[in-house]
Amino acid sequence: MKTDTLIDMLARGPVAVDAGAARRRFAAGLGWGGLGAVLLMAILLGVRPDLFEAAHDPMFWVKLGFVTVMAGFGLPINLRLARPGARLGPLPLGVFAPVAVIWLMATLVLARAPASARPELLWGDTWATCPLNIAMLSLPAFALLMWAMRGMAPTRPRLAGAAVGVLAGSVGAMAYALHCPEMSAPFLAVWYVAGVAVPAAVGALLGPRILRW
Amino acid sequence: MVGAAQGDAAAYHALLGALSTHLRGFFRRRLTRLPDEVEDLIQETLIAIHNQRHTYDPDQPFTSWVHAIAKYKLVDMLRRHGRHALLTDPLDDAMELTAVSDSEASDARRDLDGLLATLPDKQRLPIVHVKIEGLSVIETAQLTGLSVSAVKIGVHRGLKALAARIRGSA
DSSP: OOHHHHHHHHHHSOOOOOTTHHHHHHHHHHHHHHHHHHHHIIIIIOOOTTHHHHTTSHHHHHHHHHHHHHHHHHHHHHHHHTSTTOOOTTHHHHHHHHHHHHHHHHHHHHHHSOGGGHHHHHHTTTTTTHHHHHHHHTHHHHHHHHHHHHTSOOSSHHHHHHHHHHHHHHHHHHHHHTTOOOOOHHHIIIIIHHHHHHHHHHHHHHHHHHSOO | OHHHHTTOHHHHHHHHHHHHHHHHHHHHHHOTTOGGGHHHHHHHHHHHHHHTGGGOOTTSOHHHHHHHHHHHHHHHHHHHHTOHHHHTSOSSOOHHHHHHHHHHHHHHHHHHHHHHHTSOHHHHHHIIIIIISOOOHHHHHHHHOOOHHHHHHHHHHHHHHHHHHHHHHO
8 A cells, every 4th residue: 555545544534632541541540450459458358457556657657658659650650651752761760769768777677676586577477478469459450550551552561561560569569558467667678569579570571462552 | 743633634644744754764764674664664653653643742752752653663573574683783873874875876876977978869868868767768759859769779779888888897
């Protein structure tokens, strides 16, 4: 077919386009994904019974806050990666900075604690289930955000997949924080980060396959 | 693109036309070894631009959006071809490649003019009009005042003479 014929054909159809569709799709993915994570957590794991007492502990807010910051930067990163030619700039720092802060806190806490208390701080009581539960709670957001990304045009599909995973993982971790009884920085530094890393790695693996266009 | 997004079909048509010219240059510079793929790739990229036009953010530079799509389609095509050697070609500093091909074309042109100048008029004019400018034999005959058969003979003998000279000079 001649290129000019193709142009005639493309311009003949309806050309108007909904510019806000992308933001709405990601917002919907995030909203429904977050709701799904909270519901899954409430049904399968249960909200921690001492939630209101825990809310007086600053560590509870550190736990909730560091994954919330990651999600807060994860969303604009996803929106940029969804558009060809958009630059990320310093946004990825917003995802790595909270991790760096929690690692720093963990190092300080471990250094100050007596040697006998360190294993408890690091492993807690739930290390074996924590990353898997976070990954499980991230599933609704992961599926919805991947769908949103598929409707866009990521030119770096592996990175875009990983970004979807980080955002979904952060949402999952936010929901899990309402169940999780652990309150120590070393525990968060290892197991929460691992929980977010699982969907991120899955996203990076799936990205090149399902985000092609 | 902004006009097109609001449904202005004429603006959109003009935009796609301008883009196809731009893309032709973009891909030709980068596909010097696969010139046959250029037109297919232009069409593929135009379709992608059309299908993905909702991913364009009016606050973002339009060229970087188009180039990112074009590059994505280019890499995709190269990967399909499985020509890994081509992937190692520098995609960004294509200036050198254009410089070479441009001067090659003008060099060839100059050589041809030089060779043609050595032919007598009744062979040179028929070759220039029929073979280079693409006129018909009858038009050439009317233009030069030669007879139709003289034009045919001139082309034939002139090409033979040119071939002999190229062999001689090579």
